[in-house]
Amino acid sequence: MKPLDHAVATATKPESRVELKLPLTNETPAGQTDRSTTAPVDDSPYPVVGQVYDFMLPRAAREPDTSHGVILYLENLTVSFDGFRAIDDLSLYIDRGELRCIIGPNGAGKTTLMDIVTGKTRPDSGSAFFGRTVDLLRLSEPEIAQAGIGRKFQKPTVFEQHTVFENLELAMAGERRAWRLLTAKLNGEQHDRIDEVLDIIRLGENRARPAGALSHGQKQWLEIGMLLMQNPLLLLVDEPVAGMTGEEMEHTAELLKHLAGERSVVVVEHDMDFVRSIAEKVTVLHQGAVLAEGSMDEVQNDPRVVEVYLGE
Ligand SMILES: Nc1ncnc2c1ncn2[C@@H]1O[C@H](COP(=O)(O)OP(=O)(O)OP(=O)(O)O)[C@@H](O)[C@H]1O
Ligand SMILES: [Mg+2]
Numbered sequence: 352m353k354p355l356d357h358a359v360a361t362a363t364k365p366e367s368r369v370e371l372k373l374p375l376t377n378e379t380p381a382g383q384t385d386r387s388t389t390a391p392v393d394d395s396p397y398p399v400v401g402q403v404y405d406f407m408l409p410r411a412a413r414e415p416d417t418s419h420g421v422i423l424y425l426e427n428l429t430v431s432f433d434g435f436r437a438i439d440d441l442s443l444y445i446d447r448g449e450l451r452c453i454i455g456p457n458g459a460g461k462t463t464l465m466d467i468v469t470g471k472t473r474p475d476s477g478s479a480f481f482g483r484t485v486d487l488l489r490l491s492e493p494e495i496a497q498a499g500i501g502r503k504f505q506k507p508t509v510f511e512q513h514t515v516f517e518n519l520e521l522a523m524a525g526e527r528r529a530w531r532l533l534t535a536k537l538n539g540e541q542h543d544r545i546d547e548v549l550d551i552i553r554l555g556e557n558r559a560r561p562a563g564a565l566s567h568g569q570k571q572w573l574e575i576g577m578l579l580m581q582n583p584l585l586l587l588v589d590e591p592v593a594g595m596t597g598e599e600m601e602h603t604a605e606l607l608k609h610l611a612g613e614r615s616v617v618v619v620e621h622d623m624d625f626v627r628s629i630a631e632k633v634t635v636l637h638q639g640a641v642l643a644e645g646s647m648d649e650v651q652n653d654p655r656v657v658e659v660y661l662g663e
Pocket of ligand 2: 462463
């Protein structure tokens with residue numbers, strides 16, 4: 352049996368197969384059976400001729416499979432630090448293109464949750480999938496970033512002595528080729544991409560200024576811009592507006608709303624006015640688990656949530 356025939360004959364899971372585009376021919380060489388009339392018996396509703404397991408096909412990119420509309424599946428996660436359960440049987444799902452806010456009192460496990468998704472902390476049990484097929488618990492931190500998950504930490508980490516433009520240039524290159532890139536010429540496409548991101552983060556007029564001269568808020572946006580250079584499909588943002596002025600907060604709200612849709616954005620934030628200004632769906636964490644989930648009004652009127660916040 353030729354490998355393809357074998358794959359056809361043994362393929363049983365319809366969802367794991369894709370159609371293989373082969374040139375069609377009506378001719379059956381002499382002495383051979385016409386396979387179109389003797390397709391292997393299969394109880395799936397899909398035709399089996401010309402199909403193979405998708406893992407046999409070359410993969411151009413490691414795009415997560417979000418065909419069910421979900422980009423992040425976290426199930427029954429548990430993490431203990433010295434016997435203390437920071438994350439306790441937590442399950443959470445984020446949809447493709449969603450803007451999700453996560454709130455909860457200090458120590459609820461919000462940052463630890465992001466640490467698990469980005470590979471910084473490994474859970475004791477449970478599962479974490481990016482799309483349906485990328486098992487995050489099997490990937491290293493850089494592999495997770497490469498798969499399309501970007502994370503913004505609370506403290507901005509821009510290269511202060513480099514210009515805004517150069518910071519974005521460095522972020523595009525990734526760390527390895529960074530130094531060489533600064534001395535090389537950008538192609539037109541790369542230039543356009545940086546211009547596009549400068550527009551999104553509204554730092555076009557500051558492109559030639561050293562990042563160290565920016566305001567706190569502008570540095571935060573620059574760092575978001577640096578993440579965008581890697582085209583993440585999921586962006587995790589931890590306390591983005593801490594220390595910002597009212598005007599900077601408004602701009603950040605617009606920015607995050609703009610970024611959702613094309614990609615999914617998860618925002619952890621304590622400032623309730625800010626959360627209200629961007630929230631579609633809010634998840635309340637408490638003692639390492641989901642306490643409530645819904646619209647801002649729904650969770651704010653949930654007696655369990657009120658009790659947790661009053662108890663602070
Ligand atoms: N590396 C660690 N070692 C020991 N304990 C930790 C570690 N990381 C987190 N914790 C504990 O786990 C709990 C959850 O912490 P986490 O930082 O996730 O909370 P949080 O919801 O982000 O809180 P905050 O709103 O204050 O940022 C806390 O009690 C914290 O002290
Ligand atoms: Mg935190």
